Amino acid sequence: MSRRHPPAAGEVTRFAPSPTGLLHLGHAFSALDAARAAGAGGRFLLRIEDIDTARCKPAFEQAIFDDLALLGLSWETPVMRQAGRMDAYAAALDRLAALEVVYPCFCSRKDIRAEAERLGGAPHGPLGTPYPGTCRDLPAAERQARIDAGTPHALRLDHARAHERVGRPEWTDRRHGTFQADLSEIGDVMLARKEVATSYHLAVVVDDAAQGITLVTRGEDLLPATPIHRVLQALLELPVPDWRHHALIADDDGRRLAKRDDAVALRAYREQGHSPAAVRALAGVPD
Ligand code: GLU
Numbered sequence: 001m002s003r004r005h006p007p008a009a010g011e012v013t014r015f016a017p018s019p020t021g022l023l024h025l026g027h028a029f030s031a032l033d034a035a036r037a038a039g040a041g042g043r044f045l046l047r048i049e050d051i052d053t054a055r056c057k058p059a060f061e062q063a064i065f066d067d068l069a070l071l072g073l074s075w076e077t078p079v080m081r082q083a084g085r086m087d088a089y090a091a092a093l094d095r096l097a098a099l100e101v102v103y104p105c106f107c108s109r110k111d112i113r114a115e116a117e118r119l120g121g122a123p124h125g126p127l128g129t130p131y132p133g134t135c136r137d138l139p140a141a142e143r144q145a146r147i148d149a150g151t152p153h154a155l156r157l158d159h160a161r162a163h164e165r166v167g168r169p170e171w172t173d174r175r176h177g178t179f180q181a182d183l184s185e186i187g188d189v190m191l192a193r194k195e196v197a198t199s200y201h202l203a204v205v206v207d208d209a210a211q212g213i214t215l216v217t218r219g220e221d222l223l224p225a226t227p228i229h230r231v232l233q234a235l236l237e238l239p240v241p242d243w244r245h246h247a248l249i250a251d252d253d254g255r256r257l258a259k260r261d262d263a264v265a266l267r268a269y270r271e272q273g274h275s276p277a278a279v280r281a282l283a284g285v286p287d
Pocket of ligand 1: 017
């Protein structure tokens, strides 16, 4: 059974950026929001989400530290870094395998597109087209033969089996309400990639538990992914935080800010000598 965190004096929150680009005002809002949610008696933690080593760059990681300092934030050290935690993710995958809720998937993106089309264009789920299930029911002997032949494969969550194990567990978002985690429209998500032995979904769940996070604050763009996290927590019998997904801030034309848009990068404000108070105001956070 999943345990709830005991009520704490303050919340334990985190900011969990990926060093794949420069942070912008949206990240500033998110980091300040997490720090504020920790409040006086709480703890604000930083986690570097650097599992995608091909896209993560040390210079972007340094910029994260500099940008957060510009915002006047301080955080506990040592900072957790996902790249050093592959053993923890492998252990979680082993537990899920023992529960028989994961399976190897040998499909390429092209295979998946072709199969989805053959099935008459799969419905678009909240996180894109769900995996059409091609590898879910491969005979065990064939699976083993392909693995033995060294065929690269990902690992997927069998969502129907997962629901058989843990039902549809509840989760609470403090802005949006209480939900039951239902993966039927999301499908069999990837838990480990061919080239990276974990995925965002698995790592975030394992690490939020390891860091004792009681309140996950992050942008609303990740709201549709939270049912996956809640189901994984139930399967792995991890403590259950609350969530608070905040609205995303947009540019003057109403578009979502992107990491590739250097104009709104926090570094630009740093270089122009803006004060923490000025950047907080630009990010829309009351001082
Ligand atoms: N690393 C994710 C990002 O940069 C955030 C993950 C999370 O807060 O759960 O978008």
